[in-house]
Amino acid sequence: MKNLISMRDISKEDILKLIDSANKIETGKVKVDMSGKLAALLFFEPSTRTHFSFETAVKKLGGNTFSMSGTSSTSVKKGETLADTLMTISMYVDIIIIRHIIEGAARFASETVNIPVINAGDGTNQHPTQAMLDLYSIQKTQGSLNNLTVGMVGDLRLGRTVHSLAQALSDFNPTFYFASPRHLQMPAYIKDDLKAKNIKFTELEDIKDVMHTLDIMYVTRIQKERFAVLEDYEKVKDSYIITKKLLEGVKKNFKVLHPLPRVNEITKDVDDTEYAYYFQQARNGVFMRQAIITELLNLEKH
Ligand code: CP
Numbered sequence: 001m002k003n004l005i006s007m008r009d010i011s012k013e014d015i016l017k018l019i020d021s022a023n024k025i026e027t028g029k030v031k032v033d034m035s036g037k038l039a040a041l042l043f044f045e046p047s048t049r050t051h052f053s054f055e056t057a058v059k060k061l062g063g064n065t066f067s068m069s070g071t072s073s074t075s076v077k078k079g080e081t082l083a084d085t086l087m088t089i090s091m092y093v094d095i096i097i098i099r100h101i102i103e104g105a106a107r108f109a110s111e112t113v114n115i116p117v118i119n120a121g122d123g124t125n126q127h128p129t130q131a132m133l134d135l136y137s138i139q140k141t142q143g144s145l146n147n148l149t150v151g152m153v154g155d156l157r158l159g160r161t162v163h164s165l166a167q168a169l170s171d172f173n174p175t176f177y178f179a180s181p182r183h184l185q186m187p188a189y190i191k192d193d194l195k196a197k198n199i200k201f202t203e204l205e206d207i208k209d210v211m212h213t214l215d216i217m218y219v220t221r222i223q224k225e226r227f228a229v230l231e232d233y234e235k236v237k238d239s240y241i242i243t244k245k246l247l248e249g250v251k252k253n254f255k256v257l258h259p260l261p262r263v264n265e266i267t268k269d270v271d272d273t274e275y276a277y278y279f280q281q282a283r284n285g286v287f288m289r290q291a292i293i294t295e296l297l298n299l300e301k302h
Pocket residue numbers: 046047048049050051121130259260261
């Protein structure tokens with residue numbers, strides 16, 4: 001692996017290796033030394049978890065970071081191109097972690113610079129490090145990634161995390177239920193990938209009827225900022241509200257995951273149940289991102 005841009009670029013073996021590495025880092029079985037190395041965190045779009053967990057990951061490995069949140073204090077404001085900005089920054093650092101509003105921006109970055117690039121989310125397209133931490137969370141809670149029944153709920157069209165996760169899980173024979181408003185269904189290219197691999201999936205509007213079959217329910221926010229017309233958002237914003245009551249009768253191993261941030265799609269009373277796993281999921285992001293950086297920079301492990 002030279003870059004991590006899309007889950008399409010990474011093999012089942014890579015996935016299993018990264019999960020194993022994240023586990024060894026979390027449990028202290030391996031120590032990694034990133035001292036003397038610098039990561040640029042270029043966030044052209046807002047972030048809490050991805051930005052700060054990458055920052056935590058680099059610092060825990062002994063490396064250092066510099067960060068950009070928005071372009072207001074950079075020469076982008078003077079009209080500098082993305083290519084020139086990236087080339088310049090690549091002269092200073094060992095790895096670039098980029099989040100951008102435009103689909104394909106991370107791929108463009110990886111084709112522009114000569115150092116590793118990690119996609120921290122590109123528009124509505126992909127969020128591969130989120131998918132990797134999701135897989136790590138699923139492995140930890142279910143003991144396996146194989147043969148699971150997974151419900152994905154919410155904005156499956158504009159929410160990039162579900163695109164990456166559906167592709168990531170497709171190597172492990174899942175059964176998917178995709179619950180979304182009709183206009184926010186999983187994109188055709190993801191469904192085509194799943195069909196090509198003979199993965200079973202069903203599209204529905206209501207998740208209630210299949211709750212008792214699920215191992216994982218992956219809830220997502222309706223992506224308000226990506227709607228061109230606010231009225232269209234208003235029509236669908238409350239389509240799914242997961243409550244404690246809805247979880248009655250679920251399987252013992254069942255867990256609720258959410259990439260976060262949430263707005264109102266999971267009520268607070270779910271947080272105190274044994275099924276809520278979304279904050280631990282965010283914590284798992286630090287170990288997985290440590291593992292990804294270790295792999296891409298070929299850092300020494302002890
Ligand atoms: N899950 C996720 O990408 O969260 P942030 O937007 O806060 O980084």
